[in-house]
Amino acid sequence: MKFLCTTIFFLCVQVALAQNQQTNNISGVVTDKEDSSPVQFAYLYLKNYPDFSALADERGEFKFFFPSQFMDEIVVISSIGYQKLELPVSSLSKTGNIIGLQRQLLSLNEVTVMPEDHSMEEMISHAIDNIPKNYPDKRHQLKGFYRKVSTNYEEFTKLVEAAVVVEDVSYLKEGSALRVKLESLRQSDELGEVDSTMTILKQRIREQIKSTGSALGPSNEIIGTYQHNGFRGDAYNSKTWFGKDGDRFMGIPELPTYRRFMGEEIIGNDTIYQIAISTKDPPNGSSYLKINSRNHAIVEYQIGYLSGEYQTFAKFREVDGVYYPEMISIKELRLINRDVGTHQMDISTFWFDMPMTEDLKKIRAKDALGRDEEVEFNDYELDSSFWKAYDLIKKHPLDSAIIRSLEKNKSLEQQFKRNAKD
Structure with a gap:
């Protein structure tokens, strides 16, 4: 019964997906x-805007979906053993494109020795075992910039941005131990068609899961995005991707896991191996791990669910021998009305500054965001001067295509004021 309600819900979503195929591609x-x-x-x-991506299949065939505002963008095509190719999206037709890649000529010192499957399995096993050693086991704080963009693949329909401070403790503790302080939040108008029926349905599903004794994830999407970091607090939970038993990555006889070496890169004096993982043979690369051969630290990973409708990405930076999150991104279906389909997506992303570990002023409980607080339904004061001086947003400016889409009726600044507390 533990995951029954969630399973039923996703089955309903999959049926809806089959009935609502994307047409803009x-x-x-x-x-x-x-x-x-x-x-x-x-x-x-x-x-x-690499959040919009696609993978060719074993026959080299692909379908690529993205908002129409990106017709002036550049699409990048890459594969191991081939030169990376960049093409204007406008140069491609709707169907029938044949894209030829040039083979990459390797010099002797560039030849890659591919690990055997048992070596890849051993590397992943060591990486999971070393999670407690490679990631924080003491209190620390991270200044983070959160952005969520929503799209129906024809246009962008919502924007939420927040400046936060995340206070975390040991990665071995559950996510409920972390606190997030909101420094400022602003959001655009909602251009999508919202149906209250879906809100009621999601609430009933949460109530049913709670009644079975299962743990509920936070309703607060800011906390949820951070906590979605796959091995944050889950290093010794065998039911997760990064559990100590490794069933999800190692496989079991009834459900084998396949691995494929995707390449390596040299960063400083470290060799980083990229390994694709899937229950299908061969893996298509939508789920992968990047592992540092020096200390078996997972420096980056991506996990895809269903047919790519759900995707978790995380990248880490090493500071004094410990790895802290640098970027976390979640891509998922946007369930706001009964027109469920892969054309409606939420892309939530965190960018983090360097960690703070000394002389921390702890976040008090009364100043922390509530885990069950859905921030989009609350009004917050708009501090325009704060956003003009905010360093992290200067490093990660909003794409002009998103701005054009959201500003077709009113400027974003006007929308931010309209959706803020008077």
């Missing part, structure tokens, strides 16, 4: 320029 095939053979599992993404 470009498609084609990626091939080898020399012999026209298909390039399996080539990766396509928008150069300046």
Whole structure:
């Protein structure tokens, strides 16, 4: 019964997905320029907005969905063993594109030795075992910039931005131990069609899960995005991706897991291996780990669910031998009305500054966000001067295509004021 309600809910979503296929797309095939053979599992993404991406299948065929505002963008096509190719989206037709990749010529010192499958399994096992050693076990704070953009793949329909301070403790403790202080929040108008029926449905599902004794994740999407970091507090929970038993990555006889070496990169004096993982053979790369061979630290990972409708990404930076989150991103279906389909998406992203570990002024409980507080339904004071001086937003400016889409009726500054407390 533990996950029954959630399972039923996702089954309903999958049925709806089958009935609501996207129509705004470009498609084609990626091939080898020399012999026209298909390039399996080539990766396509928008150069300046990589949250929008696609993977070719084993026949090199792909379908790529993105908002129409990005028709002036550049699409990047990459695959191991081939030169990366950049093309204007406007140069591609809606269907029938044939994209040829040039083979990468390797010099002797660039030859990569691919690990055997048992070596990859051993590397992942060591990485999971070393989570308690490689990630924080003491109180620390992170200044973070949170942004959520919503899209229906024709246009962007909502923007939420927040400046926060995250106070966390040991990665071995559950997520309920962390606190998040909101420094400022602003949000645009809602351009999507919101149906209260979905709000009621989600609340009833949460109540049913709670009645079974199962743990509920936070309703607060800011806390939820941070806590979604896959091994944050889950290093010894065998039911998670990063659990000590490793069933999700290692597989079991009834449900084997397949691994594929995707390449390596040299960063400083460290060699970083990228390993794709899937219950399908061969893995297509939508789920992968990047592991530092020096200390078996997981420096980056991505986990995809369903057919890519759900995706978790996290990247870490090393500070004094300990790894702290640098970026966390969650891509998921936007369930705001009964028109459920992969065209409605939420993309929530955190960017973090360098961690603070000494002389911390602890976040008091009364100043912390509530875990059950849905911040989008609350009014907050708008501090325009704060946002003009905020360093993190200067490092991660909003894409002009999103601005154009959201400002078709009113400027964002006007919307921020309208949705703020008087």
